[in-house]
Amino acid sequence: MTRDERRPVTIVVPIYDDLPGLERCIEALLDSVDFTTDRVLLANDVGPRVDEIEARVLELVGDHDGFEYTRNPRNLGFVGNCNRAVLELDRTGNDVLLLNSDTVPLPGFLDEMTAVLASDDTIGVVCARSDNATIASFPYARRNPRANLSPRRTRELHGRTKYLLPRSTVSPVAMGFCFLIRREMIDRFGLFDERFSPGYGEENDFCLRINEQGFTSVLANRALVLHTGSTSFSGDRGPALRLEHERILLERYPFYAGAVALFLARHRDAVDVFADAFMPDDDVVRVALHLPEDLTDSVLASARATLAAAPVDVVVTVIVAKSQIRAARQAFPGAAIAVNGRPRQIFDVAVALGALTTFGQLTALNANAPRWILVDPVAHDLRWSHAVANHRAAAIDRIQRRFENQTTTWRSGEDLVALVRTAAATEIDVESLRARWLAVSDIAEATGLLVHRATVSLRRLTALSFGARNPRVVARIRAITGRGA
Template sequence: MTAEVPSRRPVTIVVPVYDDLAGLLRCVEALMETVDVNVDRVLLCNDVGPHADEIEGRLLNLIRDRPGFEYVRNERNLGFVGNCNRAALELDRSGNDVLLLNSDTIPLPGFLDEMATVLASDDSFGVVCARSDNATIATMPYARRNPRSRATPERTTELHGVLRELLPRFTVAPVAMGFCFLIRREVIDRFGLFDHVFSPGYGEENDFCLRINRAGYQAVFANHALVLHTGSTSFSGDRGPALRLEHERILLRRYPFYASAVALFLGRVRDAVDVFADTFLPDDGVLRVALQLPAVIDEAAVARATAVLEAAPDDIVITLITGREQARVARRSFPTADLLVVGRPRQVFDVTVAFGAVTSFGGLSSLNANAPRWLLVDAIPHHRQWAEAVRHHRDAAIDRILRRFDDSSVDWSSPEDLIAAIRHVGSKPIDAERLRLRWNAVADMAEATGLLKHPDRVSVRRLVALALGARSPWLVTRLRAIRAARA
């Protein structure tokens, strides 16, 4: 018998209003189309921005005589944190759960029912957010096949439609994203809302999620709900970056484990379909391939990889992947090729080719992170002599794991044959359940062997860097650009 899901509670949608009239009107019009005012209500809170009177006139005209929509105007500007706190703690006396919804969002049909149902499904869920095209770790897709392409709301909407039923209904995360932030009313009654130290904004929702988590409440993503988010800039000049850096420093001082919690979520907790979302619906007519170079880049490896790069047709785009210790050799050997150093880049591929024997858990973990399909080239041979078996038992164990999850295994013969094998593997549909099994198995091994480490302390060096960055944001931007150029 299927367990009955508790009926969801009514919600007050709080829309903090400051500027961006065009975006605000789109948001309110979308709410008019998607919100059932017989169950839920909308509270528009004008925080007296630079065009407060014009915005007030347009809003009042738009919602005139419309039931379920209420408008209030603050006597003075309170900032985002103060505006949200006033709305949730003073103005809304309904007892409803509260959804803080940015005015630069476009909620899609069914979003509120889905989010509220997820919130009601577990008493430990304190906050729920939707998925979006622009919401940091709640973005879909988070990692893209082509990072040079522009993320669009249309792409996210199409992709979400394809993957909605493949994804779990919710995913527990370290924090929920503040653009669309549904909070259980009893949590607000118990803990209040945002800490004014984060005023006027940035980081307040992360602090709230981590604060209530100490009492056992969890933040979750409602994977079947979609809300598009423009993400307009709230602060001009250096003020925005300075606030971000300073508030990040406050977060890390309060919650030293926070950065590692996000890394753990991205590297282990997410559903595998979510990790490789962009590969389920290729949109550019090419096959994107990660060719993982061997641990030692010798002359034979250079010759073979060069031959494959030269033989690749226009519809097969190859990126070379190498370890940090071989990065300089790789750059010297392949000066014109696209090259990535092993890590967790914001890019995924359709196929990963293990070029040569994979003999380390690091190589195995890199394969797992890069693509949903594996092609092995010149895997470790089976040892018939016991002396060889003993000498290479660790390599053989890694190879058995590889073969359990590979999509094909070939011996090197020619670059043309390898291109044909790549095309064949890339044409296979992705088996979501098999992908999940592989993702979890390899991630478990990486953690058990100590390859993935998540310290519960933040370094003094990082705190100092954030403090300096808050004073000189331009310096942080410059240093990040230099680091990206070297990667």
Template sequence: MSAVGGTRRPVTVVVPLYDDLKGIQQCVESVLDHVDLDFDRIILSNDRGPRHEEVEALVLRLIKSHPEVTYLSNDVNLGFVGNCNRVVLEYDTTGNDVLLLNSDTIVTAGFLDEMAEVLALSPSHGVITARSNNATLASIPDRRRLPRQPRTIDHSARVHAAVVDLLPRYTIAPVAMGFCFLIRRDLIDRYGLFDEAFAPGYGEENDFCLRVNQRGYASVLANRALVFHTGSTSFSGDRGPRLRFGHEKLLIERYPFYVGALGYFYQRGRDPVDTFADAFDRGDDVIRLAIDLVQESTDAVLRDIEDFVHRLGRGVVVTLITPKEVLAQARELVPSALITAQSRVDSLYDVALALGPIYDLARLVRLNELAPRWILIDDGPARNSTWSQRVDYHRIEAVERIAQRFADRWIVIDDNEAAARAVIEVAEREIDPAHLRLRWTWLVDAGLASGILGYPLRPSRGRRLALWIGAKSPRASRFLRGVLNR
């Protein structure tokens, strides 16, 4: 256990308990291992679930040799919101800052010291959350090279170790995640805790964060603190999805800017190293290459790409990202590559390759989000020798210069073998965080200034409709959301 310094206040760790015996045991054991009971306090509150007596027997056994730990048992089930409010507002009179910790978490060494010290760094820091394998915007990695592969504890621990020294100590976010939620006590004293409108659970922590943010307090990710979250659920059947959809609908009715705030965070608030964290430690020997295809691609171009993919060899997995007009053509002529529509990209890649020339800024903005490394292949810069040509093509020249400035490799060749060697060489380079940050910031700013990117002040009608339907029928909402996201 790390020694507690004098830079932070004591914390009351509140663990609401319900029904997950395995998760409760892992959580309580890890908290007992990593919380200094000479300085901080632990309260375990049993919310009388279906196995109330079994939970009680387990917890009392675990804390038998720790008389400093407080165990509470509710007379009736209060739900997550009611359970937390009861402990924090009625029972805990210490004046400590409060950490609400889900019982399906596993904490790690030094997590509480780091979170509490980040809270103490600024009087405007209101709520702190740790990084995790399963915590939406606090997840590390967030975007993945294999998006359908779950973020296991081992995967997240490895990626976190690879980037933790490159990240800022903390990141300001729109909200903090409720699985591990450290709150400045004087905010609770002034503004209360969770709104019962979000009972029994889901969305209450986001409401709290946005409520105190309107009074000048920030939600913060403590990037050096790591807490694993297994994500077990307390709501069976359709009840959980209905609550999520219904409470998200309530949330965006109260804070219509929330959707835009999330977009702002992902593009402007988060360090690009965080965005591409999964590429900093690949965890395998495979190179994942994205080839960005333009709409005017001919059969000859696609056959040339098929030849290029073969020359790369089995150690490179290629995804061809195409406009929807070219999907069928690409699937027929480039069978060796995965084919994805530009509107459906949900993963990141080790290298992005663009076949030039690149004429429009929107394409650069899209490339910016695909991979931390770029290769551009074209016929060379535009040769505009007359003033009429220069005037006519000045925008194209400007985009080309931007592309060349930020490319990790710019190749003027018509040789697939040489291009394949360039992909391997660039993929094996270490990512340069300074170059990545400069590229990311410059292109996001350019996208915003040009109107390519933007953040809505209110959610779309389609999103509101999907949430309304979801609150009534989660199955229908899943289908509708899939349609809306295409």
């Protein structure tokens, strides 16, 4: 679809403070927007430096025909500012892109987003990918969570993988930093609910509201917009608003938390899940060493030998069940140890050391790495007594073998490290990875291993209310327990 064929867009940039970010945003728009088709509406919400910001904005845009500038009579808050700009000031009938002033849109972003919007009449909202946008972040999971994710890294990785991804992915909500709305949605359903004023959660409410009427929100996987984030509210106000508005969302849409969990567990493309492994940003091979349910002396000895043989450029994390964490810490002092589950970290290679006998272990293996090595998997004994006693482990083994990179018997730690290096140097087979991700995810959900609840507990709602009133207490508790925000 050419620009002449697609619907035009009004880009609304709500302005409050953060002049440096706003300057970068306007400069990027000047470079990336075709003003013969689209226009920009800059809506100044009378922040603490309103006159300084106004003077600089007018200097930047000059007499450019593609920009319109407006200043509210008083501060309306983010929600009120967006509603006024879209519902009162913009009379074009265009589709609308709400673009945060702390973003840097990259060339081609708008053409790609509008193409996605035009691809299906049931799509109501589209958002871009970003370096800082919760579930729209790219990459979402990291090989090294301790490393800073730079905009340059996101740009390079996105360039490497964007054409391996589907053009778009349906998600429960779209992120408000870059929020393209079909005009029909605004005409039928309005825009943001003032209950979410001054901000946080309003875009989620909008997406869930239109979804109840049969319209979807999607991520445009090939559009990239960099985003600073968290510049609107200082002190305790931001955390308090987030928690209070999350409570309102969960009261209105009790399935919301389950929908996000389902999206992360099943609906993302496998390339998206493991994006950070497609182009490593260091010379280290990162390994998830999965231990079986039965920590025999032989398993412990093999794990110790692997840890001892790993040089500094092969970083091994031991993955165990929650019930094994204390025993693992005693057995492997000083080693990195993680609990089975779906952490925000991925690895280059996952090694199953011994037979995995539960679907939980299989799901954790699936979530950890794009490449698998199986060491001493289930023995295929022809005796029926053995087959009956081990039928569940054998079924899991058959699934593993369908997607493994190599199956081997234990020889030594040095041999296993050599196999890990070879596997890590092997190009990821995208189609095989995608088939594995979907197959194991479907099994986990069909068997009830992964349950995404359609209700919210009174306990969680109460905790959110408490947190909204006492954000510093919540922050201290998270710091003590090691839980992220």
